[in-house]
Amino acid sequence: MLLSLIAFAYALFIEPNRIGVRHLAVEDDALNRVLKGKTAVHITDLHINTIGKRERTILKIIDDLKPDLIFLTGDYVQWKGRYDGALNFLSRLSAPLGVWAVMGDYDYSSSRESCRFCHEPGCGRLTQQHQVKFLRNRADRISFSNGTVWLGGFDPESALEEITGVPELLPQDKAPAIMLGHNPLLFDSVDANHDVLILAGDTHGGQIPLPAWLWRIMGYEKNARYSHGFFQEGLKKMYVSRGLGTSHLPVRFLRPPELVVLHF
Secondary structure (H helix, E strand, O other): OHHHHHHHHHHHHHHHHOOEEEEEEOOOHHHHHHHOOOEEEEEOOOOEOOOOHHHHHHHHHHHHHOOOEEEEEOOOEOOOOOOHHHHHHHHOOOOOOOEEEEOOHHHHOOHHHHHHHOEOOOOOOEOOOOOEEEOOOEEEEEEEOOEEEEEEEEOHHHHOOOOOOHHHHOOOOOOOEEEEEOOHHHHHHOOOOOOEEEEEOOOHHHOOOOOHHHHHHOOOHHHHHHOOEEEEEOOEEEEEOOOOOOOOOOOOOOOOOEEEEEEO
16 A cells, blocks of 8 residues: 555656656668758657746756757647647747647647647737747758758648548658657558658657557557557658656656657
């Protein structure tokens, strides 16, 4: 009984705040030729209510890392929660080569508020509150001194129910590609012959360790197959981050939050 109470207290009060930094060497010759020596930070599943100690710690870590690029893969807010904290957080992000993002399903939980990520309230003008470039089912060709990279983003509004259209976002000229997507099941819609690096989140690593069969019974195929970590099939590769926040229950046990640093 005492051990159970200790474990619960750890999962509730300690582990959710133990933010780790995961360094990942990208093993992709094409990407490395273009982005040689560059670093990128991957952030996902913040689930921010307000800017507090946790958020300030994350921002300090990013500031100390001084990445060349920042990638975000969704769920910046709590379900039908307030958006001001998340927008404030995004306004504090900057990187020399850009900050790129996609939305998560939680970000659409309040349709009127979700527009604020890209536009000023009450008008169609692009927001000036932050420098984050949101990719909604589109890919941009980004030029660097050593070549170009296709950077694509898939939107969960169309991806969660039926993931289609992914091949159209990928380059046909064999240029190296990075794809941002919230739901890791995106991986299944990419042909194994595409040389692409996919970054995803959404699963939180499960927040607690459970067997794959139990995740399936609960309807979480994404957790059963792609809970967290690195996956590869043919030429396509994916890293699924455990993310930084929590949902449903504010606990983490043996699934600490992580901020991922990609080294090219």
